[in-house]
Amino acid sequence: MDRICFSPGPTQLHACVPDALNRAIEEGILSRSHRSEWFSGMASSVKQQLFELLGVPADYRLFYVASATEAMERTIQNLVRAKSHHFVAGSFGDRFYQTSLEWGREASLTKVNVGDSFDVDLFDIDSETELICITQNETSAGTQVPVDSIHRMVDLHSNKLIAVDVVSTCPYAPLDYSKIDVAFFSVQKCFGLPAGLGVMIVSPKAMEAAAEKGVAAKGYHSFDVLGKWEVEGQTPETPNVQGIYLLNEVLCDYLKRGIEAIRSDIDLKFDLLDSFSRRDARFEPFVSDHRYCSRTAYGLEYKGDAFALRKSLATEGIELGAGYGDLKKTQSRIANFPVHSVSDFNRLVEALDRLG
């Protein structure tokens, strides 16, 4: 029985992982120094491949951190002297907001109930705001912020910095990265890798702002220090070398498949699941508004006992994520990442139909 994991992170491993790991062990790669030419070459390859895949301008920077949670902290520390504004539609947006408060900044927020979302360009932003923080895909709630509204917001607030949490959506969301100052994700989501590595994409404008604000001088993960090492293809500390090595392998596969094919496959799998849950009376989408429904982390409501349903599916090797917090009684979360194939989704829908 083939096991397939639809949890929204950690999720199903990318198919290249077992061979790549065995090769790494065979060749002694995991014992190599992070100060070696081999490492610098690999880190540079990740940057080149990721930027090509996403269309990131060449003068942007790529930094490695430990997690998306760390990325939020470093973003606030480096880019906010006094005030940030946050769009909060669930736990991860709230984490970003709390991070700003915890580090002594003033933070304002625009908040909606779990399951709702917004067009972020429709809201006023206080003129004191230095950084606007958006969670493009709110994994905890299964909602998304439409990409076009993020682009419009940037055009309206060109004097501010924009940070976008793309944790469970990158490389799916067709963001214009040239409009964004900080984007970050962790590799256990859409890249299908073991957890423990975060990636930050940082604009020249953000680098300048960090230097000007004089908040860049703090610690080994200031943008200043990260930037100095990144020029050498290195990191200040010994990083998760295995994670970077595997990310390079996955990016190679994603470039072969092509970003358009990856995105249209995700749309196709989303339609398969969403149309099933809309037409079958036992199920319904948690987020009914198509514009705000996450494509990559789907909240599926079930009229029966969602615990029992997940258990039945698990006996057939199909693992779903539980709904976030109290929602887990009626809701399951289903990741729709590039590592999940159309046939995985056909199998899932067939099993939901049969066991639901």
Next chain:
Amino acid sequence: MDRICFSPGPTQLHACVPDALNRAIEEGILSRSHRSEWFSGMASSVKQQLFELLGVPADYRLFYVASATEAMERTIQNLVRAKSHHFVAGSFGDRFYQTSLEWGREASLTKVNVGDSFDVDLFDIDSETELICITQNETSAGTQVPVDSIHRMVDLHSNKLIAVDVVSTCPYAPLDYSKIDVAFFSVQKCFGLPAGLGVMIVSPKAMEAAAEKGVAAKGYHSFDVLGKWEVEGQTPETPNVQGIYLLNEVLCDYLKRGIEAIRSDIDLKFDLLDSFSRRDARFEPFVSDHRYCSRTAYGLEYKGDAFALRKSLATEGIELGAGYGDLKKTQSRIANFPVHSVSDFNRLVEALDRLG
């Protein structure tokens, strides 16, 4: 040809890694949630095994971070309101010192030249000092601070907190952990694992101090937040799950071997290499004072071209670390970790004798 890596981190992988990783992939472990009972059980097992191995009191806490560099930052952020004191014998001690300055603390230091070390109890410490920071094994220089002098220093300064960097020495150094408030290491050294995970052992006194000082309220890796999650056997963010899983496997092996056997094996391998380098005119120890010479990261001086020697050894599958910075021309660094066997060291000494 069997390859053996003596670099002082990342180093030779523990022999259990290939099988444990393949089993993890087979069983879908790397897709499991860090909020699952499975994860909590594993994290609790690491704590129980590590504390048993090292003799850490049961009321101490175990926190996971990304690296030893992060551990330094979190130690300063959580435990120092105004002033820390640092014993600096090389780059890693200096990093700890700089971290305190970078985060706006006043930091004083006792510093020796690279290759020298000290009995830390012989120096006066300013009464304003809240935290004394010691790098027990200075990997960059191949020196150590004698454990008995650390113990005596603690007895002299019981009103202060003591943090000990045990990165390249734990579990070798026979520290009395009940005397230490923070000890930290990264798993790519003496635990023979892929890089990307740091471990902090924190005393109840340090937890109280962090709370009292009112500096504990900052961010997801404050001792306060780490402590709340640790009670559940969990971490605030998605951690390096694979690293924790592998650490559990290695600890199981180390407990089977027994801490006394691990320590006496390291002493035996050290004697093999040190007596060779002392009696052979082509070589000499970088640190001649036996009391201060690191047992686990040995600096070997070579009268010829150290680059050429390392290259010859590499053709036979024996990889040494280069000396730190400018020292690399004449010096090689040789890790003596639990993952290196006596026969590995016999092979190394034989090859040095033949190729030197």
